[in-house]
Amino acid sequence: MKTLPLALMALCLGHAVRAEDPLVQPVIDGCIDRLLASGAATQPGGEVIDTMYSEAGTMVFLKDGNGRIWQCFGYRDGTVESLELADADAAEGAFARAAEKAAFAPERISFAPGTSGAALSGALEPGGAKQFVLGARAGQVLDLRLDPKGGDMYYILRNPDSSILLAGTDAAVPFNGQLPQSGDINLEVVNSQSTAQDFELVVTIE
Template sequence: MTRIPLFFPLLVAAAPALADVSDAGNACIDALRANGTPDAQGGEVLSDEFSEAGSLVMLKDAGGTVWRCIAYGDGTVGELEVVDAADDGEGAMDGASAPMVSGEQRVKFASGTSGTVLTATLAPGAAVRYLLGAEKDQFLNMYVKVYNGALAYQIFNPDGSALLDTIGAGTPYSGQLWQSGDHAIEVYNDGTEPVTFDIGMSIY
């Protein structure tokens, strides 16, 4: 895993963009700086993963807290949250675990954005169906990234026919839609252990 020092001291001008960090990564660094805490003024980039649905950037600040950031190609940041809080010496808890999901989940994009990335946990033998409204001739980009175990997913058109047959997580999808209405993305866990995953989706 690539770790890139951020080098942004509090009392000097902002450091220039680093050559090895994407525009999304730099947007996340700026957002972390702006949160105002002393620890947020330095740290490292743990990972920087590009996707049309929104780049996932993991940061660790100078105090050891790990942050999860979702940024888009236009430089906007859709999400910045703590996923692993540093121990403050007084029993501070780790970051909240990803929620357990099942059934149907309606996907809504934040105002002014065309995509989102969600993090969730799927129980063994369970499935979740994400409903995403879209119009004919638009394009859908999506991916499923697992943190442990294995998952599979399938995409259905509004009429129930298959837009994409079942494939394993880790293989992204990008394609044009040919129906209008709710498209369903079903994610399956056929294993024997809970699996935590990210699912990224964008419509354009």
């Protein structure tokens, strides 16, 4: 991954995008190389705003250190077909997609040093859902307790390979079980109420 001198970094936008990274990253690197070679990026810094992957090729939107937005089209081998300044509509669309992806990106649950658990709180809109990810090893025991504040909620647990570990389960039923796989466990919390509500989540791994 290219990091210098432009220090462009790809956004982490959820599980589906991470699955594409090996295919998208060569395009990002190729686009950064092309931008640097053009001499147009005169200031350090920048970021990847959005990527649009397809089998035909990938469109990458870059923001350079001058604040200008570039759109670049390339292929999985790193070959770049085009690089040009994005017009206002294309740039606006890239920022809008990035914001939408970020809103649906899972929140990573981390434990403080020396601890084996964490307590979190959140809020969900009517019918809304939120996803969390938690790294663990096969054989460890996960204890999960979800406490909605005012109504019905349920949750779903998925293994690192996306298979179902626990199907939709009422929040009143805690989970305590041994994990069959190593990697990121995905937890989805769903508000089944027609009103917004807060929740608390306590997770422990032994």
